[in-house]
Amino acid sequence: MAAAEEREFLRRWHEEGDRLAREQLVERMLPFVRHVARVYTGRGEQLEDLVQVGVVGLLNAIDRFDLERGLRLSTFAAPNISGEIKRHFRDRSWAVRVPRDLQELSAKASRATERLSATLGRTPTVTELAAVLDSDEEHVLEAIEAGRNYVAASLDEPGEDGEGLSRIPGVVDGGFLLAEDRVMLGEGLAALPERERQIVLLRFARGFTQREIADHVGISQMHVSRLLRRSIEQMRMAIDSGAAA
Template identity: 55%
Template sequence: MAAGAPDLELLRRYHERGDRRAREELIRRHLPLVRALARRYAGRGEPVEDIEQVGAIGLIKAIDRFELSRGVSLATFATPTVLGEIRRHFRDRGWAVRVPRALQELHAAVTAAVDRLGARLGRSPSVLELAREVGATVEEVIEALELGSAYAPASLDQGSEEQETDALEMLGHDEPGYARSEMRATIEPALRRLPRRERDILRMRFGLGLSQAEIARHVGLSQMHVSRLIRRALAAMREEIG
């Protein structure tokens, strides 16, 4: 699709004559496109206004890089640049803790696959279905889903709707999470020594809260076999922990 006549004239004025007003007009005309693209990422822990600002940077880059000989509209050319800038912002700046880039990208792929498969299937997809969709293992998908807690955590100054005091005032009280963390540190080494299939089953049972029947469907075994594997894995872990 050829560039629209008004846009093309403005682009010529900017690129051939260095007309900064033409550039400003192009930005103004295409900010609605940026806002529409930014709204796709609403509800992911970042204010929409901030996402729009990042998208606007992508729009400016697209205007500056546009080649008059391309024969496409500015909107068509700018869209992937704007989306790329927004995704880069979420990858590089949105994580509260340092997460490897490969896991960030898998987390993004799994999140998109949840929406895509949910629309296609009419229900929430299983972990196994997600793994097949993104070409990863069940264990990798579970790890990617757990990464959500590393992204945009709640502020310590933000209390819940049920409490009037902020979270900082609660730090002096006994925190049951410490015990859970200690328990996890004890369990993880024993869990890693289990066969991969048994690790996946335990994570689905106790990490995701799936029933034995649901797990059986995911891994292609009978419910009785899943039950035996869970008992065997727990017994092995108890023996390992001592």
């Protein structure tokens, strides 16, 4: 689409409220939306579904476009399209790559909480959950904390082209979720002190147990548990803050 034609469609929509012009812009920009969406394929979503999500971002860009800035629509729309797709994934994925045993325990804890809440007429304590699940309290609490962070997408896993999107500097173990700045996970890690960041990576990137982390770092297992809970909460707050910005 030529720049002059694009600008005329935008002018008609913004100055005259011509909905046909808006629809024509979307139609002409669909190949571009598909191009952006293709980057995110290979993560369990069909391309056309991602295109539909991307169109929402395109519409937002069209509606917010400033004719006075002199930008091409594609330049302005690209981060809006990407952002909408990332939000789509964020709503469906774990913030960090949680070990499978914790994922399973988190799901069991959620179901047990519902059952016990109905029986007791109140939210069960961690001690009560641990008894029902035949697990120790620390493990149950860790699973609950991990489950609360089911908020962000694994956008740096290899797509169809085998390439991830970006890397947080200094992180080389591909087991941990890595993502672009706008997904906010880089900020989540950056919000942690060096020791806490190391502990989070040992737990979720390399699959260390709390006991193994305690031995590796030279602190007690209870201290590791407290630091993990605090670190996960700090990351969640950083992610939420970044997403709201």
